[in-house]
Amino acid sequence: MIRDIVTYDIHSDDNPKVLTEKTRPVTDFTAEETVNCIRDLNDTLDDLILREGNKRGAIGLSATQIGVDLAMSAVTLGDKRYMLINPEITEKKGKDRLFRIGCFSLYEYRAMVRYNDDIVVHYNDVDGSDLYDEFTGDRSCVVQHEMDHLEGKLLFADLPNREADLFVPREAEYKDGKVPLKNHGRVFEQRRKLGKINVLSPEVYYSSLFNDYSDYVAYVEKCANERKTLVELIKEYTPEGGKIAEAGCGTGALSVYFAKNGYNVCCSESDPDMMALAVSVNAQNGTDVGFFNDPVDALEFEDGAFDTIFSYEVLETLEDEVLAKAVAEGLRVAKRYVFMVPTIEIAANTLKGNERLRTSAEWLEFINLQGYRLLRAKEIDNGGNVIYVIEKP
Numbered sequence: 001m002i003r004d005i006v007t008y009d010i011h012s013d014d015n016p017k018v019l020t021e022k023t024r025p026v027t028d029f030t031a032e033e034t035v036n037c038i039r040d041l042n043d044t045l046d047d048l049i050l051r052e053g054n055k056r057g058a059i060g061l062s063a064t065q066i067g068v069d070l071a072m073s074a075v076t077l078g079d080k081r082y083m084l085i086n087p088e089i090t091e092k093k094g095k096d097r098l099f100r101i102g103c104f105s106l107y108e109y110r111a112m113v114r115y116n117d118d119i120v121v122h123y124n125d126v127d128g129s130d131l132y133d134e135f136t137g138d139r140s141c142v143v144q145h146e147m148d149h150l151e152g153k154l155l156f157a158d159l160p161n162r163e164a165d166l167f168v169p170r171e172a173e174y175k176d177g178k179v180p181l182k183n184h185g186r187v188f189e190q191r192r193k194l195g196k197i198n199v200l201s202p203e204v205y206y207s208s209l210f211n212d213y214s215d216y217v218a219y220v221e222k223c224a225n226e227r228k229t230l231v232e233l234i235k236e237y238t239p240e241g242g243k244i245a246e247a248g249c250g251t252g253a254l255s256v257y258f259a260k261n262g263y264n265v266c267c268s269e270s271d272p273d274m275m276a277l278a279v280s281v282n283a284q285n286g287t288d289v290g291f292f293n294d295p296v297d298a299l300e301f302e303d304g305a306f307d308t309i310f311s312y313e314v315l316e317t318l319e320d321e322v323l324a325k326a327v328a329e330g331l332r333v334a335k336r337y338v339f340m341v342p343t344i345e346i347a348a349n350t351l352k353g354n355e356r357l358r359t360s361a362e363w364l365e366f367i368n369l370q371g372y373r374l375l376r377a378k379e380i381d382n383g384g385n386v387i388y389v390i391e392k393p
C-alpha cells in the first residue's frame, strides 16, 4: 500500500512527532506491524521512484516517513533494493566528507551534511537474518541519512556531523528558463527561527575587528597577505598604477594596500561605522584613497572611470536582484570586475551569517545568465572561495 509521506514544516511548532523521535527496534519479524511496514515502505518507495526518478542511483525512505516508529529503512542503490532493519554502522573505513542531501520529508530543502564515505553496516533482513554490507560514496550518504531518520534526526537537527543550514536549491526556482531572482542560498532566517544559528553575527564579526586592530599598518599587510591570490589577480588585470575601485570596502584594508602600491584607488562603503574605520586605516597608512558613501548597486562614479573594480565578502550577502544590479553597476564604472565569493563548500566557522551561498556552478551560471564574459575563475581555500574576473562582452 502506498502511504502518504509524513512531512515536516519548519515554520510550524506542531509537527508529527514520529519524525523527530527515536524509533523502536524490530524484534518480531512476523508481527503484522513489521510485515505491513516492510510492504508499505517498498510500495511507497517504488511510487516515489516512479514519480521522482533516481538520478543519483541512490534513494531511500524510512519507516518514520510513512508514520511508523520502527527502525527500518528501504534504500534503492542502483537496481538493488535493501531493506535495512535495525541498521548499525560497525566500521567506518573512509573519510568524512560533505554531502549535499535532500529529504522527502523536507521536500524543498537541501543541506550539507558530513558523513563517512565508506561504511560497513550490520542489519537484519526481512526474515531477521543478520547481514553485513559495505556502502561507499553517495550510497553511504543515503544509508547514513536514513539511519539518522531512525534516530529521529532531520536535516536541520543538531547532528554532530552537521555543518550547514538548510537551503533551497537553485534548480527548484527555475521557471521558463528565467533568471531566478529570490530565495536561494542558505535560508538563515529559518535557522534563526529554529534558534540554531551557530555562526558569527555580522555585528560580532565587525566589533571584533574594531577591538583587535590598533596597528592599522600591520593590519593592511596582514589582510593583503591573507588575500594574496585575490590581490595578485587584481594586479594581473590592472595596468601598473591604474585606477581601481572597491565596492563595499569594509575596513578599507585592501584599498589602502593598493594605494600603497601606487594605484589610484577609490572605494565605496555604505555602512558609516565601517567607513569611519576605513578612513582611519587610510590615514594611519598615509595613503590617499577616495571614499564614497555609496551602496554597491548605485555608485556615483562616471562610466568607465576605472580599469578594475573589485569586491570581496560583499556580493554573496546580496539578494539576487541587488546582486545583478551591483555587478552591472560595477561593470558600468570599470572595464572588469574581480570578485571573491564563498561557495557552499566554505568552512562553516568562517561564515558571518549574512551570506547567501551558491555552489561554484551556480556562480558561473549567474555570470552566464547575466551575459558577462568570464576571464578567469580561480578556486581558493579548498573550493570554499572562488575569485571570478568578468567583463562585458
Ligand SMILES: [Zn+2]
Residues within 6 Å of the ligand: 102, 103, 104, 105, 145, 149
Ligand atoms: Zn530523509
